[in-house]
Amino acid sequence: MAAGARPTNPPPSRFVLPILGLVALGLCVGGILVLIEPHGGQNLLAAIYDALGNGAGATELRNGSGDQLVARIILAVIAVGVGVGGIWLLFLGVGGLVGMLRPAWRDRILPWVFVGPALILLATYLLYPGAATVARSFFDAKGAFTLDNYAVMTTPSMIEILRNNVIWLVVATGGSVILGLVIAGLFDRIRREALAKTFIFLPLAISLIGASVIWGFMYAWEPAGQPQIGLLNAIVTGLGGQPIPFFTTSPLNIAAEMVIMVWLQTGFAMVVLSAAIKGVSTEIIEAARLDGAGERQLFFRIIVPSIRGSIVTVTTTVAIATLKIFDIVYVTTGGRFHDDVVANRMFHEMFQFFNDGRAAALATLLFIAVLPVMYLNLRNFRRQQVER
């Protein structure tokens, strides 16, 4: 060997990572294939058993008995591995690839790399179904193109439904926000503030359906002369009146249902507005007091305008929840006593009348109704950004 000549070994580390990455990618693809196939876990384990010479175990697995639990555990491990590890690899790999580009290109593409998967998921599970729903609303139950699904919005029963939604929007939202604001203002300086607020906030933890069942008992009706199990009717009959069937009397039933919604949402409004009120700078309040402002003037002239952004946020959030209202109406009356709402009607059209087109039209209508509220929310958000 010639003196001074060194054996040249190309440093292997440059290729190790990419090769490992490719191997891992292959494993992920294989994992996804196993996950997609029905009985993938069982077949994989059966194949492993076959390779290990355990033919009997393999046959058992394929027949639906044998080591099913092991197969399921393998499937779970693959799912977690692909889900967590695969995504991590994806970001690592694509980030590495983009990192090798020229700086100008890199800066342009790298943000898209990180946002890309989320955008794809949003497009698949939000944009595509949304567009498909709007498209579906133009076809009738047999598949023919029609504008009928929108034309029926003018029938008296639909007008009643739309009227009910407007009532819900105005009264339930207004009630929750105003009540939340008043309570937030009143609780601002009492002694056991946290305890009091907890009681108001607690209903928010209950689902809409649970709340409807609870209030169903509050409003329960028994024939006159029988013991009343509903609290309200017990009071009414105790004072000498006739029991009132709250849920079957229109329009009282809409009010009764809205009470449930207000009961749930007031806590949310109160918490947000209370935090906002506490955020108003004390200097302004002191200055106002020095100028001789009374408590009421202080509240309505100083505090409320200062927290306007929060009020708008709360109002839009509650408004969207109110526009979508379904659970309360479905559980209490099924919408059968002139208190039907759009979401409830959409449910019936879809699942009982097998009229997907009309259900899609109602969903589209709801979507259009929510758009202005969303716009208000965004505008408010942007204004808050500017103010900061």
Next chain:
Amino acid sequence: MANRWRATSALAIGVLMVAGACSSNATPSAPGASGSAAPSGPAAVPTVPTGYAELDKALGADKPYSGKTVDIQVQWTGGELANFQASLADFAKATGINVQVDSVPSSHETVLKSRIEGGSPPDIAQLAQPTPVLAYAAEGKVIDVSKFMDPNKLKTDYPATIGLVSANGGVWGIPYKADVKSTVWYPIKAFEAKGYKVPTTWDELIALSDKIVADGSNPWCISAGGPGDATGWQITDWIEEVVLKTKGTQYYNDWISHKVTFEDPGIKDAFDKYVGKIFFTPNYVYGGPQAIINTDQKTTMDPMFNQDMQAPKCWMQKVPTWYGPDFFPDQRASGQPSKYIVGKDVGIFPFPTIDPNQNNAEGSADTMMMLADRPEVRAVEQFLSTPQGLQRWIEAGSAISPNTATPADWYAGSYKLQVASNIVSKASGIGFDASDLMPGAVGAGTFWTQSVDWVNNDGKNTDAVLKAIDDSWPAQ
């Protein structure tokens, strides 16, 4: 049309088998209560060869389908669920197939639709109405059972009902369990104590109601079927019963197909003259008309059990034959079999005739629809189509089979089933529940909601209600 005519006039044939052995034996021997009867004697499986390839294979000694799972989604719960599971138990043991029953009591149709449309349907699903079965079949989601079950045998076994689930050359389900709806439940001993006689005509029914009112009580407990979303179906049953008994089965079938509209005088009379008379005559209904739409269907008959049934607060309830002791207040509360025996304490009489020439009865049937095609699923569907598929339920005294091959002596010893069979055998015609056959938007929609509205308005807005139902009929 021929389908409907055959179906409604021949549900009688399906259940008439029951009449043959039972008509002379009127004394209830065993306690005819529902709830699982102890299986006695041979296992409730058909003898091989059954004529069905997959079923014969499944019952073979080598149990080729052993270990496989077949899942069935049903809306039955409580006593009905227990009886269904009992009917499957011997089959599961004999074949080794793991038959898994998913009970989804509320929102069964919603869950089912989501599963079907989402691509992961149950293997078999139970539906109480034929209309959605045909709707799913039109979408191509249902397996045509005539491909592996002889359609001629099906026609022979189910002359009354197979037509309702057949369309476009295919058979899309197996009628499994039938119910008679023309039944009124009453407290036997209290009637005897007061000297009341079971009415057989409409005039006698009204006279009895007036007498009970005069004696200071309310004759009827009525519930619309609520609460919430289910409200309304019982009102439609009342209307259908009256239409059948005043206008006959041909008119009834024309009404289902919309040849006769809701605004026809015959339907209007059913509302105003007959059902309205029961619902709105002062003091007829316990709690008044408001109670009809505010009472839960589970607790409707509770006032009848007042003071151990010695001082009932209401005396009659019209409810189908699937009703039973698991609805009685003491069994509901304790979970133990009720101490009130159907046949000794609680009786059933046929809904009285109105027009003596129109002694028709109303019935309905559940369908088992197949959604996945595998050999073991075929075996289960074939088993459900044999009489043994319902045997334990029949023996528990709670089910009637639409299969004409069902041995008549299975019904012996059950007071309720004997009453049902008498109704069917004496009926001149049978009508299948109309709201189950009308298009969904009406049959599960406006017919219910408008009937509820009619009761909520004390029956004063009949014309508006009938017009609204007619207007909602989907364009064909």
